[in-house]
Amino acid sequence: MKIEVYPTCDSVKDLSGKTAIVIDVLRATSVITTALFNGSKSVIPVLSVDDALNLAGEYEGGALLGGERGGVKIPGFDLGNSPLEYKKELVAGKTVILTTSNGTRAIKASESAEHVLIGCFLNASAVAEKALELASRSESPCVVVVCAGTLGEFSLDDAACAGLIVDYLASILEREKETSKFSDLAFACRELFLKYQNDLKALISHAAHYRRLVRLGFERDIDYCLQMDVIDCVPVYDRKTSEVKIGS
Amino acid sequence: MKIEVYPTCDSVKDLSGKTAIVIDVLRATSVITTALFNGSKSVIPVLSVDDALNLAGEYEGGALLGGERGGVKIPGFDLGNSPLEYKKELVAGKTVILTTSNGTRAIKASESAEHVLIGCFLNASAVAEKALELASRSESPCVVVVCAGTLGEFSLDDAACAGLIVDYLASILEREKETSKFSDLAFACRELFLKYQNDLKALISHAAHYRRLVRLGFERDIDYCLQMDVIDCVPVYDRKTSEVKIGS
Known part of the structure; x- marks a missing residue:
């Protein structure tokens, strides 16, 4: 099993x-995970x-409109990009x-990619297990963690979460005595996570993105x-319908 | 002073x-540093x-031809990409x-970039000092460490060296009581270096590129x-002449 990490969306290559x-x-994948956990029917990610608005x-x-630009809610939208807004009473049964x-x-x-799962700290263990299960059916099994990064730059928050997921993957593979090969960045993210696992906020507070969100009042x-690992559901993106739903 | 790190050549943005x-x-920047330290007149980096051959x-x-493809010496070239080949008796006085x-x-x-310096473990301290000296003359001072990476991927060997250079920069800035701002990747590379500073090879041995070079016999x-820090000279690239020479 190969384990790879990409640092930003722009760095992603062919994932066939x-x-x-x-x-x-x-906060986007924390929002998606929270919305679906709270009963949202589906989340449809769009670029602009x-x-x-067209969709x-x-x-x-009817569908709820959610998202941000510059960290803040888009004018006229129902919801911003704060996971705390995506409460059951608002999103249950809704797209x-x-x-x-x-x-x-x-x-x-x-x-x-053959499968696209949505991960974050909230569901890290669940998404790692699901990814291994899906990847192991492939002829050349490979799990790739794609960090969104921040405006095209490597971001410590995503790297730390990638490190936690890599650590889970490594533990499962070791337990099952499966051979595994970690990319250089997968190794580096795991090291970073392990160093700060008992005080994640001390690590994340060095992120430029953290400081920006704190300034905007999103602490x-x-x-x-x-x-x-407070949520055990795994959102799965279906590229045919462009919808994210809870995986079966 | 801002300190940034880019993980690969493909990720580099405008450095004006x-x-x-x-x-x-x-090995390329270790080769350049060694060649110039051993008296080479200049090194001209070219893409293909x-x-x-044309140049x-x-x-x-006359000039010596050096370089590699797939890690090994290019047929017909005088030298490969092993710094140990670039001995005084071969390169002194030569381009x-x-x-x-x-x-x-x-x-x-x-x-x-306004200034392009060549760095590696061999001259890490010297290149960090020189970079700060040059950057501090700028209106918005910023040192960017550009990791070459390996075939478009983040590489642990470059990341570790970036971490050492960032650590030197941080120490000097702290000593001089200058305010500084480190990018997320600069912070992460420094952490990685600090963890392994007493056994760099234990870290580098996890790099895919390390394994490839060992297989090719380049241990x-x-x-x-x-x-x-065994070499105190700093190679400087002049974009007008496309030559790398020892900086004054």
Whole structure:
């Protein structure tokens, strides 16, 4: 089993035959995971505000519009990019059309993969297990963790989460006595996570993206997003329908 | 002072006004540093074997051809990409035209910078000092460490060297009580280096590129390239002449 990590959406290459885990810890993939856990029917990631508005107009049965630009809610949208907004009473049974600066781009950039899963600290263990299960059916098994990064740059929050997921993958593979091969960045992210696993916030506070979110008043979001393994569902992106739903 | 790190040549953005340190530890920037330390007049990095052959044909006074493809010496070239080949008796007073898979691409990718310095473990401390000196004259001072990476991927050997250089920069800035801002990747590379500073080879042995070089029989090169601060000269790339020479 090969384990790879890409640092940003722009760095993603052809993922044919691979199982991808897309992460944008702060905050898009934490939002998607939370919305689906809270009963949302599906989340549809789109690249632009125009695409979101057009799709909402066509959407039968109505859909909620969610997302951010520059970290803040888009004017006229129902929801921003704070996972704490995606409460059961608002999202249960609803479809959410979501556009964010980094996370939705990372999902689209991973479309060539055989499977595209959505991961974050909240569901790290569940997504690692699911990814291994799917990848092991492939002829040349490979799990790729795609970090969204921040505006095209490597981001410590995503790297730390990639490190946790790599650590889970490594532990399972070791237990099952499977041979494995980690890319250089997979190794580096795991080292980073292991060093800070008991004080994630001390690590994340060095991230430029963290400082930006704190300035915007989103510190509670950060505390929420750094919780490990509190959600056991795994969102799966279906490139045919462009929808993210809970995997079976 | 801002300190940034780019993981690969492909990830490099506009570096206008910045001071760049290009590193390809295994082995191009270790070769350039060694050749110039051993008295080579200049090194001219070029992208392709064709460019190298054409330039050598035009070059008055003759030049040595050096470089690799797939890690091994290019047929008909005088020298490969092993720093141990670049001995005084061969290179003193000579110009070397060099083409390699990653390092020469990283130098060309950094051409938009105000200053382009060549760094590696061998001259890490010297190149860090020189970079700060040059960057501090700029209106918005910024040192960027450009890792060549390996075939478009993040490489642990370059990341570790970037971490050492960032650590030197941080120490000098702290001593001089200068405010500084480190990018996420600069922070991560420094952490990685600090964890393994007493056993660099234990870290580098996890690099895919390390395993490839060992398979090709270049383990002595690796031991040579991992020596810290044994050379105090700083090669500087002049984009007008496309030559790398010892900086004044």
